[in-house]
Amino acid sequence: xxxHQETERAGAPIPTxxxxxxxxxYRVNGAKTGKGSATAALSRIIRRGSDDTARGVRKVHAVRGxxxxxxxxxxxxxxxxxxxxxSTLLRAIAGLLPAERGKVYTDGQPSLLGVxxxxxxxxxxxxxxxxxxxxxxxxxEQIMARYQGIVDFSGINEKGDFITxxxxxYSSGMAARLRFSIAAAKDxxxxxxxxxxxxxxxxxxxxxxxxxxxxxxxxxxxxxxSHNNKSIRDTCDRVLWLERGELRMDGPTDEVLKEYEKxxxx
Amino acid sequence: MSCPHPLRIPKTKVFPLVSxxxxxxxxxxxxxxxxxxxxxxxxxxxRYGLSVSGARPSLVEYVRQLWDRRHFILAFSRAxxxxxxxxxxxGQLWQVATPLLNAAVYFxxxxxxxxxxxxMSRDVYIPFLVTGVxxxxxxxxxxxxxxxxxxxxxxxxxxxxxxxxxxxISFSLQQLQQLLFSMIVLFAVxxxxxxIPDLSWLLIVPVLALQFLFxxxxxxxxxxxxxxxxxxxxxxxxxxxxxxYASGVMFSIPIMLEDKPGWVADILQVNPASIYMDLMxxxxxxxxxxxxLPDHVWALxxxxxxxxxxGGFVYFWKAEERYGRG
Numbered sequence: 160x161x162x163h164q165e166t167e168r169a170g171a172p173i174p175t176x177x178x179x180x181x182x183x184x185y186r187v188n189g190a191k192t193g194k195g196s197a198t199a200a201l202s203r204i205i206r207r208g209s210d211d212t213a214r215g216v217r218k219v220h221a222v223r224g225x226x227x228x229x230x231x232x233x234x235x236x237x238x239x240x241x242x243x244x245x246s247t248l249l250r251a252i253a254g255l256l257p258a259e260r261g262k263v264y265t266d267g268q269p270s271l272l273g274v275x276x277x278x279x280x281x282x283x284x285x286x287x288x289x290x291x292x293x294x295x296x297x298x299x300e301q302i303m304a305r306y307q308g309i310v311d312f313s314g315i316n317e318k319g320d321f322i323t324x325x326x327x328x329y330s331s332g333m334a335a336r337l338r339f340s341i342a343a344a345k346d347x348x349x350x351x352x353x354x355x356x357x358x359x360x361x362x363x364x365x366x367x368x369x370x371x372x373x374x375x376x377x378x379x380x381x382x383x384x385s386h387n388n389k390s391i392r393d394t395c396d397r398v399l400w401l402e403r404g405e406l407r408m409d410g411p412t413d414e415v416l417k418e419y420e421k422x423x424x425x
Numbered sequence: 426m427s428c429p430h431p432l433r434i435p436k437t438k439v440f441p442l443v444s445x446x447x448x449x450x451x452x453x454x455x456x457x458x459x460x461x462x463x464x465x466x467x468x469x470x471x472r473y474g475l476s477v478s479g480a481r482p483s484l485v486e487y488v489r490q491l492w493d494r495r496h497f498i499l500a501f502s503r504a505x506x507x508x509x510x511x512x513x514x515x516g517q518l519w520q521v522a523t524p525l526l527n528a529a530v531y532f533x534x535x536x537x538x539x540x541x542x543x544x545m546s547r548d549v550y551i552p553f554l555v556t557g558v559x560x561x562x563x564x565x566x567x568x569x570x571x572x573x574x575x576x577x578x579x580x581x582x583x584x585x586x587x588x589x590x591x592x593x594i595s596f597s598l599q600q601l602q603q604l605l606f607s608m609i610v611l612f613a614v615x616x617x618x619x620x621i622p623d624l625s626w627l628l629i630v631p632v633l634a635l636q637f638l639f640x641x642x643x644x645x646x647x648x649x650x651x652x653x654x655x656x657x658x659x660x661x662x663x664x665x666x667x668x669x670y671a672s673g674v675m676f677s678i679p680i681m682l683e684d685k686p687g688w689v690a691d692i693l694q695v696n697p698a699s700i701y702m703d704l705m706x707x708x709x710x711x712x713x714x715x716x717x718l719p720d721h722v723w724a725l726x727x728x729x730x731x732x733x734x735x736g737g738f739v740y741f742w743k744a745e746e747r748y749g750r751g
Contacts, residue, residue: 174473179466228469254478255583257746263478264470268586276580277501281508290504293497294585325511 172230175349175379176252176269180261183222183244183251183404221247223404224261229349231266234381236395236412238388238419244404245384249351252382266379269349270295272342284315284322284329284337291341305344312370313340314363336363343370350374351382368393388416481746482588484739490588498591502598524607527562528555528614535675544680548618549712555614556709557674560702563604564640565665570596571644572651572658575748582749589748590741593648597641601633611709620711628708635730636701642733645741652748672698677717694719697729 222244229235237245250256252263253271277294278287288309292302313336315321315329326334352371371394375381385391391398391412398415400408408415464472482490491498510519531554535541542550574593575582582589608629616622651657671693673681678699682690693699704726706713719725 174469174475177466177470177475226466228466250583252478253586254480255586255749262466264466264475265478266473266475269478270586271584276578276584279504279508281511282504286504286507290497290500293494293500294581294587296494296497296587299496 172232173266174228175231175266176227176229177264178225178227178248178252178261179264181222181225181248181251181258181263182220182260183247183256184259185219185221185247187217187219221404222251222401225401225404225406226261227399227406227409229380229382231379232375233397234375234383234395236391236398237382237384237401238386238391238398238415239401239407240423243401245401246353247404248401249353249382249384252349253351265349267348269351270345270347272339272350272352275338275342278326278338278341280327281325283325284310287326287337288322288341291338292344295342295345297345309340309344312343312366313337332360339363339367343367343374346377347374349380349382351384353384354386364390388420392416481742484742487588487590487742487745491590491594494587494591497587498595498598501591502595502602505596505599506602520603520606521609524559524562525610528558528610531555531558531675541676541681544677546712549710552611552615552618552620552710553677553706553713554675555611556706557702559604559607559611560636560705561669561672561674561698562607563600563636564643564698564701565669566603567597567600567640567644568647568665569658569661570600571647572661574644574648575652576655576658579749589648589745590645590738593644593741594641597637597644600640601637604633615709620709625708629705632701632704632708632726635726638730638734639697639701642730642735642737645737646733649741649744652744668696668698672696672702674702679717691719695725697726697733700726700729 225244225248237248239245247256249271251258252265253269254263254265255271277291279290282290288306289299289302292305292309293299297305310316310322313333315333315337321329321333326337329337368390371381371383375394381394383391383395395412398408398410398412398419399406400415400419408418470476481487506520507517510516513519515522532551535554536547536550542554545553571593574596575589578592581592612622647657647661672678673693678690678693682693694703700719700722703718704722707715707718
């Protein structure tokens with residue numbers, strides 16, 4: 160209880176994200192037989208109107224009744240084995256996936272650190288910086304002001320003038336570094352990072368972790384999905400552990416990670 | 426732990442790992458904080474002014490958000506246009522070469538082999554045909570890009586937050602820019618067959634503007650339909666081809682249908698594709714007089730554009746929060 164008294168003295172924490180009994184369900188067409196044969200498709204159309212299972216639409220219940228409250232100034236790690244619903248949960252918080260049941264309340268517009276989809280391999284790095292910035296909702300002036308910073312941070316030009324070459328000519332590491340640099344250039348209220356720290360060489364990883372700590376100071380709340388327990392330990396103070404779409408544990412990083420490592424047998 | 430500033434450590438909660446467990450909403454809150462204790466999530470959200478994530482904005486707010494993204498919409502359409510030919514050796518030259526080759530193929534088949542130029546001199550028919558092909562292609566490719574605007578860009582829709590209408594609008598903007606390249610070819614053909622640029626060429630601007638509005642509306646409708654039923658991408662080429670043959674792209678409707686009842690030609694002539702083609706031909710081609718246009722042609726052109734643009738926009742907006750599911 161000592162913790163709570165401390166909290167009160169520091170002023171009541173301000174919630175930024177509230178998840179209330181959140182359920183997310185994916186629907187996959189023609190996955191019943193696993194073959195997607197013509198007859199299966201036909202019967203699906205004929206049975207339109209009857210329930211989903213009869214039509215061969217398979218439901219994947221990815222998040223099952225998750226509830227939590229995140230507060231301003233927190234960095235929250237999300238852990239769990241593959242397919243436990245971590246990325247899905249982040250997308251739902253960002254408002255990118257509609258909830259089947261339950262609700263997510265947020266302060267402002269949470270953003271997912273994922274600009275990859277807007278970038279085009281056939282364009283030069285230079286144009287991708289601008290396109291990616293615009294896609295994240297930055298203004299032209301903001302991008303111009305930060306352009307040099309983005310390029311320097313990515314280190315693309317360390318080995319010659321690569322920023323004016325099409326992105327398809329980049330090595331996978333270089334492309335990943337540029338993507339992270341573009342994504343991290345914007346300030347966010349609630350920021351969500353999905354496995355972003357695994358990119359680049361060790362030097363770049365250090366720089367990324369530093370940038371995430373900065374973003375957290377600017378942002379209200381940071382969510383981080385990672386399979387790297389060390390980067391969770393280095394950046395987060397609270398951890399949510401998801402397993403099979405359910406929230407299994409919610410608490411301080413050390414306690415949850417200890418249980419998680421016991422669970423995974425590490 | 427290397428936390429830069431002191432942080433509140435939440436009390437650890439452990440939940441049993443049983444499928445379909447339902448937790449009581451208030452119990453599962455991460456940190457019970459005394460002044461807020463006992464509040465439901467909705468009350469807590471209300472107290473701190475949080476809003477439901479991913480809810481659909483009002484129509485006015487939606488238009489404002491879209492306006493804020495205008496630079497993105499333009500940059501995205503131009504990037505798509507450039508990326509299209511970036512691997513080719515001739516590069517952006519294909520922007521002009523592709524429509525030129527298209528026109529040549531249609532001329533070979535319909536002008537030389539099928540002789541569809543009934544009732545027109547060659548000086549009229551060739552620009553007539555090329556205009557028809559280009560103007561119809563503008564609508565056709567906007568529709569096809571519209572169908573795949575959401576379903577083909579799910580990655581983008583699921584990763585970033587922006588008004589989804591940006592995508593279909595951006596794609597029809599890309600087609601407009603493509604058409605502007607084709608216009609270079611079209612001007613050359615028109616001049617080559619004896620039409621001299623005069624004041625009537627200025628009519629091209631309103632015609633293109635209205636057709637662009639029409640196409641964007643259609644692309645918005647197709648984007649919503651295609652997001653729900655991706656199969657439309659397979660079906661639409663056939664619909665579009667039927668529409669093309671029915672709109673008089675390579676023949677004059679009144680002349681071809683002389684022996685049929687008059688209402689058939691009337692219906693075909695008031696269809697929007699045929700109206701925008703005829704207006705463009707009227708503006709460009711010396712020997713294509715106003716006699717070839719149906720009555721109230723400008724009202725029809727404006728009406729179609731307004732109906733589709735406004736209707737398509739509202740129709741698309743109504744499903745805004747559902748794009749990207751599943």
